Amino acid sequence: MKYYPNIPDLNANSSINLLLKRAKENRTVGIEEYETTGGYSALRKALTRFKPEDIVIMVEESTLRGRGGAGFPTGRKWRFALANPKPRYLICNADESEPGTFKDRIIIERDPHLLIEGMIISGYALGAELGFIYIRGEYPAGAMILEDAIEDARKKGYLGKNILGTDFSFDILVYRGAGAYICGEETALIESLEGKRGHPRLRPPYPANEGLFGRPTVVNNVETLANIPIIVTYENYYMNIGPAGYYGPKLFPISGKVKKPGVYESTMDITLRELIDMAGGMRDGKKFKAVFAGSLGIYSEKELDVPMDYSPKGFGGTGTTIVLDEDDCIIDSLIVVAEFFEHESCGKCTPCRVGTYELLNILKKFQEGTATEQDIKYLEHLCENIPVGSICGLGYSAPNAVRDALKKFRDEFYMHIEKKCPAGVCFKS
């Protein structure tokens, strides 16, 4: 087997063995093993038994929602693109850069053919002849693995001209990003693919109408696309996986103060509390403090029973779960998140460009002990206004964590004004 550098030995476990069927151990599954464990049978089934339209209907009925963060129904997104003439493009968004998110890499690094098979079937359904995988620059091994897997798939006739002897042709190109979170935003990704600066585009037009090089384009997350072979394999049985309306497997990347951080696969009827238990519960018998849900916000102890689904009150998003315990300081953690957004804001629009910068600066005052009550007002002022004029999701969500913290951990702000840090991170008492 080929050696690929820098693959972390992540924990991975599953109660349902769908997405992580082959990916629980830290090794890359080659094409032969993939085939002998049922791989590419969904593709064969799709190409021989179904018309593209059948697949689209299947995906619509599956209730599959995008796993890239926005949770948009995948079937509906495909419909939009299908309403526009060919050529259409399929893009796999593998830019995975949100803080605490590492679920896509496990599919890419351990079971790349699952993604590739998903892309080929999706390409078939969408009438696309070319797909792109935009992978973040910090996943060099992932890019190599995908390149090799694609080559293997080509050799076996799963990619290229006349796949499996049908008149369907499809190929995939891997494109490495250059280290910008914003290039995970689908329109910035498209700009980047076109060789331009990674600036989100104004919408409308949406990519489904005018995407890559002005053509109708579907951008889907790695995990979303990895669900496609499972949907085709299980057909109606897919609707037995998980709760009504939110069918299908979901990956949850958990990090922080749990016993076994890693990627966990489950149906979406579990709660945040159960998920933390899946990861072995709190480490060192420490008391739970909060969960940072990537860029979505903060959950406190009171909210541990939130369902991990895409309902309005559900956890949603990418499923990213960063667990904090009593030794962690909310302010300190907020600064880490704020630094991330300040650094990653593309700078196209004023509220996000300046707002994320000022947000960080005010937060730092709480850690430095120079903050006053007025600064809480300033934070609220920024949280309220930054999203209004922002172009993309980065600006919308940049203040989320601060806003939640101001609601749920407000006393910690006041304590920091008094130069006290309950966790002893910012000030030693």
Place this chain on the structure above:
Amino acid sequence: MEKVTVKIDGIEVQVDKGTTVLEAAKKINKLIPTFCYHEKLPIFGGCRMCLVYDVKSKRSIIACGSYVYDGMEIETENQQILNDRKFILEMLFTRHPLDCPICDKAGECDLQNWGTYWGPQNNVLPITPFEKIRPEDDWESDYLEYVSNRCVLCIKCVSVCDNINQSHSLFQLERGFETLISPVTKPMDSSSCEMCGLCVDICPVGAILFKPFKYNARPWLLNETFTHCSLCSLGCPVVIDHDGKKIYRIRSTAELEICAKPYLGYDAYNTNRLKNPKIQGKDVSFDNALEFIGQIISQNPSKTALVVSPYLSNEVLEKINKLGITTTSIITLDLLPLLEGFGDYNPPDFEEIKNAEHYVVIGDDITDTNPVITYYMKKRVVYIGEQLGRIKKLYPNFIQAEGRGIIEKLKENVEEGSVIVYSSYFFGEDAKYLGEVLRKLQEEKNCKVVIVPPYPNGFGIVNNLKRISSFVKTLDKILSGEIENLVMFGEEISLFVEEEKLKEIFSKLKNKVLFTPFDDGLALVCDVVIPLNTWVEEDGNYDFFTGQKKSKTSIKNSFKNTEIIDKILKHINPTSNLIEGFESDCTIPEWINRFKTNIWDASYFSLRSENLTNWKIKNQEVLNER
């Protein structure tokens, strides 16, 4: 076109489908503040200054990048929008140095203006002046300067450089709050930068400065004259900022058409100007000087010849007819024979030309002679000729040829429907032959022929003078003693006749009379010199490629070119038994120079500009590379 009805602040307005909210608002004179929008640039939509309220979707949307739909209701100044505007301005002001007193843009700064109307009027976030700093970027230019602290990152400068002049000289360095606008190549003065100043003019704040203008004037104390640049046959619309005595800058209008010749070269008009007439180096009154000239002409009209400059306005040219003496011009060398070969020439529409699929450029380097037309052509050009000047800027498909070979190659390489652009290069018979070929290509291959002489009013001479004699023959007559007095308008003769030959010609003359704006150069060797107004000092119409257009007076002098000729006329009895008609040059002797056709010394104006001359030295590397 499908119409939709929109309500903006209660006022109904009917517009075409596909109109933006901002354009619709403009129709009813509703002011919506903007930073990143410009009607000639692609929509960027980043500054968010133009937020308006969409009543139906209950959201703030950007006016510049949102399209109207039927039944749309927009509020531009409700409480939410006023709050939004205040917040955007607050964000732009938090780290802005507020150094308006020493900022060149003060008085014409959008941030200042919008801030006054809609800004928070106080420091919202507690940022001290010491914290108002951003990283800096030295553009390493003698002409342009970037003040990052003032930049609102509207990206219009990059956009104008990418989309209008297409020189792609600027880019965004870094990301987010740390973003800086930076030249692609440093030092900038030897880069692809056109020195058109569009980035300076389009910057809504004082973040890009034109160094020669810096600290020189407060814009609100200057008069602005909207006029047309008369430095080549394009006649771009420009604005001259002046105080009636001196020009402080020449800049672009919203049309965004300007090149370095006026932008950098504005200083020529303030340099070494001739104020008074002189006879043998001594100041004399206008009356005396003009009487003297009148005497020369009337004493022996058939021994006197006139050379007119294609920089003269139609009004002046028209009057020159009345002098009734042999008149010639350098256009008999190139433009006239060309038109003779071509026949009636009607220039195609400029707007149409701008959007052509591809161009065939022949002869001289039009990136130097007529820069603005080349802004629109990059990467779509077949160039046939010698590898001249800076033509590489167009990334042309290059076909090497010289002399008549160019015309032969042209015939072989022109595709159906091409746009053929030609400034100058061929003289005499060659020019005539080219004219014939171009006519054929226009008719047989449906080509559009664009003739853009390097000088402004060549067509004006053709249209307004009743007769022109051959340039070469006129000079021959001086050498043979047939002509003794030469009255020159402008300095072309010194650019087109080899120095030794010119000395010889001048040695044969009894009277050398020169009308010139400048108190140097040829003025030092002529017997009588009279001041001349340039296009910035006297109203005048010019027959540009883009049609007849007017240049307007910025600086008022005590005299007028037209009046000067009137006064000469008083002293002569024009008998005018000269035969009307045009005589172009056929054979071109060795001692005729071809054009010095580059931005820097294409005309006797540019030659005088210190800015252009210094830039040339800096740009030499780029030139040598070619």
